[in-house]
Amino acid sequence: MDSLITTMGIKIASAIQGVLGIAQSAAINYGIAALLVGIAVMIIVTIFDYLFGWIERKLVAKIHLRHGPTRVGKYGLLQNAADFLKLFAKENIIPANANRLLFLGSLPIVAAIFALSAEVLPLTPSFYGVDLTLGLLIVFVLISFVPILIFIAGWASGNKFASISAQRSVMMLISYEIPLFIVIASVAMLAKSFSFISIVSAQSSLWYVALMPLGFVVFFIALLAELERPPFDLREADSELIAGWLTDVGAPLYAIALFIDYTRVFVGSMLIVLLFFGGWNGPYLPPSVWLAIKVLAVAIFVVIVRATTPRMRLDRILRLGWIWLVPLSIINLLWVFLLAIAVV
């Protein structure tokens, strides 16, 4: 941790300790600095969520030949804030036959998981929460927890639509986790590391999307399914299952669900940029700007996919996963294996 914020964090920590008269200790310094970085990452995630929410609404509206939000703030920029305030001001309703603890608990845990995975992702070469040697694996392990928690949430609400949606979620999980992990393995093989920092620095001359375009396509489709964005949004298929696992969820929890929705797009876009588009590598502009541009571009592409693709059917999605993506990801792995041998 050698960035501006972390050094500032250490200074602030030592100042606090000086005021309180506690002996200086590296562990406490580190802890306070990590906390500050964590808060900074959360602020960035929130800003992204907010911006992404606005961009999604405006862009989809443009594709629909509508105007989107225009009333609250300039260009409707404050609309999302107004919506969140409205949602949090409303009463939380818990269905009579819901399991209270699981129903109330699972959504915040999902939100926490996505926030936690955002902490592991480095934002610039010098600004990150923790650089774990197994960061890539940690993120995917965290993301894989989500469908299970959603299954619990759907089951806990005691609603049939919610439980059908939860079952679909688990089906998607088992068919899309495998190609995703095989592609990650090929990325790690190419970079010879699971650490995001080294993966990005390995791409400083050539992005991985050029080295393994097939892997990128598989990864993108599988990630869309993993994050359950359209056309794989079976979990919230609102013309079929009303709102899926959120059918019985009250307003404040729904606000959390929206936060989850946007945060997972952040995590997904970050992963795509870090693993395939060279992360913060780019000429002239500072790394953070490059990263922001790339992440927003991926997020906008995700929105365009949403506005132009009809939802797929469950059995077709499973077939796509098993018959196309798994073999293609294995072919990609072999290709990367050959590539690694050739380079060495």
Added chain:
Amino acid sequence: MAETKINIGPVHPSTHGVLRLVVTLDGDTVKHVEPHIGFLHRGVEKLVETRMYMQSPSYMEKLDYVAPISYDEAFVATVEAALGIEVKERAQYIRVIQLELQRIASHLLWLGTAINDVGQLFSVFMWCFKDRDIILRLLEEATGGRMFYVNMRLGGLNRDLSPGFANHAYKVLDYLEHRIKEYGSYLESNPVFMERMKNIGVMSKAEAISMGVTGPTLRGSGIDFDIRANYPYYVYDKLRFRTQFENGGDCFARYKVRMDEMQESIRLVRECLHTIPEGDAIGMPIRLIGPQPKEKEVVVKRELPRGEVMMYMVAEGQRPYRFSIRAPSFINTSVLQHLPRGHRLQDLFPILASVDTVLADVDR
């Protein structure tokens, strides 16, 4: 796997009205569907018996709020048949123009909502609504009403076309022809959409006849039958009209029939605008009562956007003695008991969309 019963509706995003489906599921497979209707029952058949003839068209319009002119016209035609009133020639042309414009508007609304049900493709929904609004504005210019018109009068219309109508209509038709073609090519080149529509809810020729379905649902099963062609009314026999039908019998065939019908309607309106004669088109004012028949029984058939409506009326003096409607949506909804069986739960919604029901019409 154990059977699950789920209740879809009466308030559900995909039922577009108050239809309740009790679906028995075996895993993800639909075993049995039981439609429950009647949430919107207003007893129109009885209501019409208590009103004088020309008080009823506004009730008729609310039966099918997606295509009000068509129902309005069918009822007024029934009364005209009962009272023995001839429709003026120019009025016949104008009626055909309005009916066909209404058909395009109705099919556009169907297209938008159906695509949204099939795959949450809200973009097409918004585009279709925008285009439909253009037609509504054209009809507003012609009749004075945007959603509900009550423009038909005995023997003619309330209002002749305005002087600039033809020019506006040509412009709108050119635009729509282009747009509808574009939607068609866009949707049919989308593999996900084709996958969701092809071979879903297949209804064979014999089944379609036995189930008594009407309109595009019948023609989607390869039956060349259209009231406009087989029992022509007004000037349809003078126009070059071709019945659109498809052989597939699945959701895609029903979609295709409607898309082709829109193009055919555009052609018909153009032809009418070319050949419309000059003259008087104004009908009798509402309050006038014509000759009063004694127990005269009439049956009038009309091709509505949703299918064939058959109106049976026993006219007795100033009021109908008995009035009965064969509502196209009623019989098309009854098919929902049979079609989704054995399909996935997700396929229920394309099927529901493809038979195109308006619940106010089902319940009457």
Added chain:
Amino acid sequence: MKIKSDQFRETIERLHDEGYTYLVKITAVDWKDRLEALYFLRDLSTGKEETVRFDLPLKAPKVPTIIHLYMAADWYERELSEMFGIEILGRDAKRLLLEKWDGKDPPLRKAFEWSKPYQGMEPVKFAEKYNEPDKKGKKGASRQNVIKIDKPFM
């Protein structure tokens, strides 16, 4: 085609064999002294139509089901049984399809209690008013008022 109610079954089977395979509508009329059931049939290939009609008693009317010939009869028969109180023999048509009411008479019978016919509109005799000039002395087609829409169409 007017038949006796006991000939109904063989008539409809004969017509079905003759090609009238499409059932358009089943309905009934309450003539106050009797009920008349109407079956509208059609041959889709030739366009020929046939209406089978027969009288039924007001008290405890019964008709046999034709659902084995026409699947379309399913809901029509249910509607008939609940709207006219006609019992459908040979199938369970009991569940209420359209409405639930607690009156004694089926709703589309003439005996069904109903508020008085609406009298708000005064009828005007046909010959007097039609084609009578309006205030400005105009007749017929010129009576219309043209609507102008300022907004552009597209």
